[in-house]
Amino acid sequence: MKSLLWLSLSADTTNLAEKKMEKFCAGWWSLLGLCGLLLPMMAQAGREMPSLSDMKMCADAECSHPILIARARQDYYPQDCRFIPLRQGQLVYVYAMLKDRGSLFWAGSVQGSYYGEQEARLGHFPNDLVEETHALMPAEVEVKTTKYDFYCY
Numbered sequence: 001m002k003s004l005l006w007l008s009l010s011a012d013t014t015n016l017a018e019k020k021m022e023k024f025c026a027g028w029w030s031l032l033g034l035c036g037l038l039l040p041m042m043a044q045a046g047r048e049m050p051s052l053s054d055m056k057m058c059a060d061a062e063c064s065h066p067i068l069i070a071r072a073r074q075d076y077y078p079q080d081c082r083f084i085p086l087r088q089g090q091l092v093y094v095y096a097m098l099k100d101r102g103s104l105f106w107a108g109s110v111q112g113s114y115y116g117e118q119e120a121r122l123g124h125f126p127n128d129l130v131e132e133t134h135a136l137m138p139a140e141v142e143v144k145t146t147k148y149d150f151y152c153y
Helices: 002-043
Strands: 055-058 068-072 091-098 105-110 121-126 130-135 141-144
Touching: 091 130
Parallel strands: none
Antiparallel strands: 055 091, 055 141, 068 091, 068 130, 091 105, 105 121
16 A cells, blocks of 8 residues: 555656746746747847047047037937937037038037936037037047947937
């Protein structure tokens, strides 16, 4: 009788283990399927936009030091993601000045009217919308632009 009871319990345990394994595997297959769908979408999250210029002038080879600080003369609402919105009176840190066909545009960063209002945003803006307030470093280094200079995230 003990052996019959043991066989019955053993069979129930095996069935239970098999069911748990099936659920576990089904969950993993679902997760893998979801990853297979999401990864291609995540890889295409950004997009390359047309280049505004082939060259830019910067303070250093990496364009990591600001050239000047400027103040926005008026509000600016950009038409695409390469550009940053400006509010009248907002300070702009200019890191690059585009050359040749893009000479009407500068690249820089803006932040809210007080620290922490919004995170800093990087992008381009028409240079005639700002007035220089502080010269920081001369823009003497000519740097070739890359596709990431005009990439939308």
